[in-house]
Amino acid sequence: MIRPSSRPAPEPARHRMLRAVRQAPHVLAAELGTPTEPGTPLFGSVRNAWLRWLPYAVAFAFAVSLLPTTVTVLSHDYGMSGGLAGALATAQTAPLLLAVTRPLQAWWVIFTADVVCALALTGADGVADRSWPWPPMVIVGYLALMLALSLRERGRTLIAVWLTTGVAGVLSEAITPDRINSTWVLLFVLTGVVLLTGATLRERGDAQRKLIEQETISEAERARRTLLEERTRIARELHDVVAHHMSVITVQADSAPYRISGIPREAAEEFGSIAATARESLAEMRRLLGVLRSEEAERHGGPEKTPQPGIGMLPKLVEGTVRAGVPVELSLSEDRAPLAPAVDLSAYRIVQEALANVVRHAPGARTRVSVTTAADGSRLTVLVVNSPPPAPSVPSAPLETNGTGHGLIGMRERVRLVGGSLDTGPLPDGGFRVAAQLPLSPPPAPAASLSPKDSDSL
Structure with missing residues (x-):
């Protein structure tokens, strides 16, 4: 016995299309009826102050240039009364200043003014043989608004604006005056091109910004x-x-x-x-x-099973560096007092890291290593200075390299361990300097030697 399937029958494609058409006005109303919150102005995150003010300057230039032009064209060419022409021109151009921070709200004002202007021009005396429903200056201002809108709003809102512009043009065919040059198709196509271009530029900028953020996070993680x-x-x-x-x-x-x-x-x-x-x-x-x-x-x-090194092993370290092709001059204090193990190890590692960086990034550069004790015995000074490399054609990489676990990071940690200070930086002649000050604490007292009596008891 075959049981009937409990799945509902698939809806015909024609019904789905009709339902989508019926829902389209609701979607458009939802997208266009939700005002956007005022956010960061265009170019608001740019560090350069001149670039931050650029959108305001461009919007001001469009508004100032289009306002008198629109008034003149509407009153003289189309024959509209001066008061109405001035009011419509102001509504069509002044909101461009608002588009820098609130482009969707500016679109509502300008689009409404453009529709009212088109209706008013149907009864004007000079509309014959002229552009209608969108005069040339209206097209220019509208496209400038579309560019600002595409750089701020999401894709669904841009599609809603574009379709609304097309619907207004289609509906204008019902009241088209005689002998006019229809411009609604031109505006519809140009609006789509500008919106698509602006949205593409915005998506590319967002992708680059996210990539930079990820690189910054990765760099911080690598450093950590x-x-x-x-x-x-x-x-x-x-x-x-x-x-x-x-x-x-x-x-x-x-x-x-x-x-x-x-x-x-x-x-x-x-x-x-x-x-x-x-x-x-x-x-x-x-x-x-x-x-x-x-x-x-x-x-x-x-x-590792080898003993930890100290300053006493620096001559051997310098000898190996010389064999690597770096002439090194070593200077050690003759009256060097016994050092605490942590200070002794830190001084050796600082010299080791500095010489390793010279070999990697300044091969052949003359280097001077100096380890001296202050006269009062309060601190140990470790100084490593190298001259510029003899072959300037070989590019020199920065001293600090990420991912090695050494370099300046290792030096800073060694110095911080013993409560000292580290000073590093390039020299005017192109060389580099590493100077560390390590405070000296009194070394632990050596164990008392065994007396003959104690030795006999063992």
Whole structure:
């Protein structure tokens, strides 16, 4: 048994077309009857003040030029009375100033004035052999209004305006005077062309603006990701420094009962608790390092196992840079005091990043590296200055490069870590300068050496 289908029978195409025709007036009324909110004027978002005032100047020029022309043509050529011609001309041209911010409201006023003018011209003495229902000056003002309208309103509103203009022209055929030059078809076609052109320009501008916004967002995201990667890298490096101190605490706490004779039982238990806490902290730091480890470190088989570098390794770094083709002169303070591990590591990384940028962006440029300590021992000055590259034909890229995780971002993070300051910028001769001031804190006191008695007890 075949059950009848529960789906309704498809509506014939003729019925759908008739329903669309019946609904068209309601759609047009809805689109044209909803006034637009006054928004940003045309070119209102442009930074140049002259360009922001350009739409007002153009609208003022059209209004000032069309107003006397319309009055003269309507009164002298078409034979309309002077008072009526002046009123209609004002209604047809003055709202052009409103079109800069409220184009749809301006269209209502101008379109109504144009229709009233066409009706008034049917009984004028000079309408024969002239343009009707839209005189030439009406066409010019209307097209200028269409351009402003297309740059502000949505597509459905533009279609409604265009169809309304065509309907008014078709209806004018019923009252067409004798021996006139009909212009409604011309205005209908030109209106469609201007609306389409303006809408296309607006869509293109919107697309470019959205593209710029997306590029700005992407650039900000890249900078943020680079900053986070650099901070993670610094945290991984500082892990070794902190782990070293924690290991020293563990060893000293574990060996205290053996190195110090006659220690009370309570003190021995306290040392044991300290050692246990230090070992637990080391285990937690290893887990933290696993979280901070980058994908690149994972691909290479785990974290680096080499000691963290310091200022003492700068001669080796400079030697490698010289082999890369960059003549480098290194100057180190002779009476350099012991540095805190964070300051020592930060100074090395700043020099490393600066020399790497010289190799990439100013190959062959003479470079001077200076690491000095202030006379009062309060700060460490790191200075890297390079001259212009010897081959000017090779374009020099900016010092900062996005996506590398180093460069100026890394330097700023290193300096911020120790509470210092960083000054970078181009030199008048075309070179570049990197200067960092790193405050020096008193280095931790070295562990006390074991006495002969303690050594014998071990």
